[in-house]
Amino acid sequence: MIARRQSTARASAKKLRAPVLRFRMRVSDGERIAVGPGKIALLEAIGNTGSITAAAKSLDMSYRRAWLLLDELNRSLARPAVDSAKGGLQGGGSSLTDAGRQLIALYRRIEKRAEAACRDDIAELMGLLVR
Amino acid sequence: MIARRQSTARASAKKLRAPVLRFRMRVSDGERIAVGPGKIALLEAIGNTGSITAAAKSLDMSYRRAWLLLDELNRSLARPAVDSAKGGLQGGGSSLTDAGRQLIALYRRIEKRAEAACRDDIAELMGLLVR
Numbered sequence: 079m080i081a082r083r084q085s086t087a088r089a090s091a092k093k094l095r096a097p098v099l100r101f102r103m104r105v106s107d108g109e110r111i112a113v114g115p116g117k118i119a120l121l122e123a124i125g126n127t128g129s130i131t132a133a134a135k136s137l138d139m140s141y142r143r144a145w146l147l148l149d150e151l152n153r154s155l156a157r158p159a160v161d162s163a164k165g166g167l168q169g170g171g172s173s174l175t176d177a178g179r180q181l182i183a184l185y186r187r188i189e190k191r192a193e194a195a196c197r198d199d200i201a202e203l204m205g206l207l208v209r
Numbered sequence: 210m211i212a213r214r215q216s217t218a219r220a221s222a223k224k225l226r227a228p229v230l231r232f233r234m235r236v237s238d239g240e241r242i243a244v245g246p247g248k249i250a251l252l253e254a255i256g257n258t259g260s261i262t263a264a265a266k267s268l269d270m271s272y273r274r275a276w277l278l279l280d281e282l283n284r285s286l287a288r289p290a291v292d293s294a295k296g297g298l299q300g301g302g303s304s305l306t307d308a309g310r311q312l313i314a315l316y317r318r319i320e321k322r323a324e325a326a327c328r329d330d331i332a333e334l335m336g337l338l339v340r
Contacts (some may be wrong), residue, residue: 097238097285101323105338107228112338134340154228154337177337184334188327194233195326202313204236206308207243208287 095136099200101192103185105154112154117147118185121159123181130162132173145168155181228338232333234316236285243285248278249316250283253289256305256313261293264303286312 105113120127123133134144152158159178163171174182225248254264265275277293283289290309294302324331 082218085280097236097243099234099236102233102235103230103333104233104244105230107338112228113334119237154338181334181337184330184337188330190335191327193331196322197317199315201324203244203312205313206287206312207236207285208237 097204098208099193099204101189104187107154110150110154113151113181113185116184117151120144120147120176121151121182124160125179128171128173130160130172145208228335230324230335232320234319238285240287241281244282244312244316248282249277249313251278252282252305252309252313253305255291256310259302259304261303262289 085209098181102115103113104111104115119137120139122134127133127136129146131141131147134141137144148160150178152160155177157177159175159181160172161175163173235242235246250268251264251270254267255261258264258267261275261279262272265272268275279291283291284310288306288308289304290312291303292303292306319335320340
């Protein structure tokens with residue numbers, strides 16, 4: 079059964095798309111991951127939805143997990159990435175700060191530049207894979 | 210207690226080392242990770258130790274897990290990365306093939322080039338962190 083699922087998955091993966099190489103950057107501070115792909119995706123989702131609850135839901139993440147990631151991120155940053163309004167009849171929304179937008183932009187720019195700079199090596203590495 | 214442990218960890222991390230940014234590349238093929246940092250580290254350990262058992266031990270990994278990673282990797286590659294000798298009085302050793310050595314070299318070269326190409330953006334991103 080497992081073998082069958084795997085071979086089906088492989089066959090469809092082959093049909094649907096070629097292998098892709100992705101850079102995932104992590105900034106770590108001792109043992110702790112200060113900034114990584116999960117936190118950046120969460121910030122982007124908050125920017126798109128205007129709320130931590132909606133952002134967490136869009137990433138299939140619990141509110142608690144999203145809150146913990148943001149708390150950890152904000153402690154790592156000189157200025158917080160997210161501004162949460164308090165209270166109001168419908169509860170407060172959340173929005174990105176300038177520091178938050180800057181962090182996302184830099185992170186995504188680094189990913190793009192890294193891929194562009196390594197295009198030839200990446201092609202060579204992909205050439206080692208099954209076709 | 211948790212708060213105390215965290216603040217101690219933060220204080221010692223601050224003393225011991227500045228935050229570092231690391232690129233971790235993954236080649237994925239549909240849902241499957243074909244090549245990633247764990248498999249590359251395992252190949253390097255096999256190159257250093259000459260055996261899957263010793264390599265797994267040096268990475269604090271079970272033999273079974275190492276074997277599964279290698280099996281998955283070998284299926285992704287046009288030519289296998291590891292050559293395992295069979296039998297013999299002391300059991301067979303394992304060594305890297307040319308394809309395995311080439312894969313490691315390319316993977317590590319891409320990491321270095323990516324970091325070099327993004328040095329300024331990385332410095333700017335690090336500037337957003339607590340000092």
